[in-house]
Amino acid sequence: MSEATFWLLAKGTWETLVMTFSSGFFSFLLGLPLGIILFLTRERQLLANKSVNRTTAFFVNIFRSIPFIILIVWMIPFTRALVGTSIGMKAAIVPLSIGAAPFVARLVENCLLEIPYGIIEAARSMGASTVQIVRRVLMPEALPALVNSGSLTLITLVGYSAMGGAVGAGGLGHIGYQYGYVGYDAFIMNMVLLLLIGIVFGIQFLGDRLSKRVDHRK
Amino acid sequence: MIRLEGVHKVFYKKDKAIKALDNVSLEIATGEIFGIIGYSGSGKSTLVRTINLLERPTAGDIYLAGQAVTTLSDKQLIHIRRRIGMIFQHFNLLSSQTVYGNIAFPLTLTDMPKAQIEIRVDELLELIDLKDKKYDFPASLSGGQKQRVAIARALASKPEILLCDEATSALDPQTTRSILSLLKRINLELGITIVLITHQMEVVRAICHRVAVISQGKIVEKNSVEHLFNHAKSPITQELLNPSLIID
16 A cells, blocks of 8 residues: 555545534534423423424435435535535535434434323422423433434444545545546545444444443433 | 312324324322223323423313423423423433433423432432443343433432333333332332323232223223222223133
8 A cells, every 4th residue: 555545545535424423413412402302392391392303304304304315405505604615524414414413313302202101290299390300310320321312323324424425525535436437446435334344343342332321221 | 289170182093083092181199199091092191291291281271289291382391291201101312311310300491500400300310220320322222221211311300290101111110119118119219209100000909099090081980099909990990900811
């Protein structure tokens, strides 16, 4: 491997990691509250409210229906307004975060549904407010499941960010596109593949370990 | 202490009205252990949940220590609920918290200083005899130990009333006995009024002073425990007194 190739791949890996983790962070920033709203406004839950629940679910479903590659292109004007450019790593983080947020919202809702209702009822009986129940009961009780959802989201984002590479997002996806689709370089293609696999395995491994550490259910 | 006047509760399931409580009136005295017995679906769980307003009655009034609570807002209810402890069939402990964290939980909801919480939790651990499990997680405890922790948690904020919803139904007879004797001790030593929901007549016999029999949302019989055992009037009470698993 030439030094140039090495640095090309190193830079690509770095960019993919930055895109994955920062959009993972932002997608949770958006998706976590959305998921909590979806859960709390469900029938018979603390803030049961059919219209809020339906409206939130409607927008979540719309954004989940848009194929990611279309979303990136569609969002270009918005991305440009927000970060000043529509190409490169920084620009890709915008659609990646928006694209993953509804996915995260649904994952969070499912994590919260796993908590036995009796635990919420017990907290209510002790005079906990809704905010206290969310912060002190729902979040810690769902933590192991939330960590798993985090790894799942990050892995999905590795894939999304690679897709984004085709439309100027940078990272390993971009290298794969340039050296594979435009002119086939078997060595670089294989390296890109191996690196992507390595990243995914690494995220899953660390996620599983972290989830186990915070899980006291058995 | 606790007075229910003409309490109704109707649930709606797809436009179908289900009467869970039908004109229930009860009076429970301070320091009493009051049993409410009935089969599953009789409305007894709904009944106990109206006392701390986990379920708001559709109609009727509830008075706690003379104060009408049915008209209170959710915010005001928080203060009422801190004066009423509750334990459950499935314990409902926080799996993410240690024994200490669970017992401290209701206290951390208020602004109680940490040092004071620690003292209170240690007192309670002494009461339930689980000092050596202070930093264990609930998953490592037996059913009886979990219920003890739940009792300590319910007592943490020094309530006047303890509601027990099928608290011994998931426990074996031996463990049931030890939990019941703990409840009896709490009643005697701390003077806490206990309302106990169950479908087991032995539980009523063991610790209750008075008992109400509930069926299809109605109180069908109400009496002192001795009297009920000697002069059961309704067929449901007789069936509860002489349960039989013989299939004919």
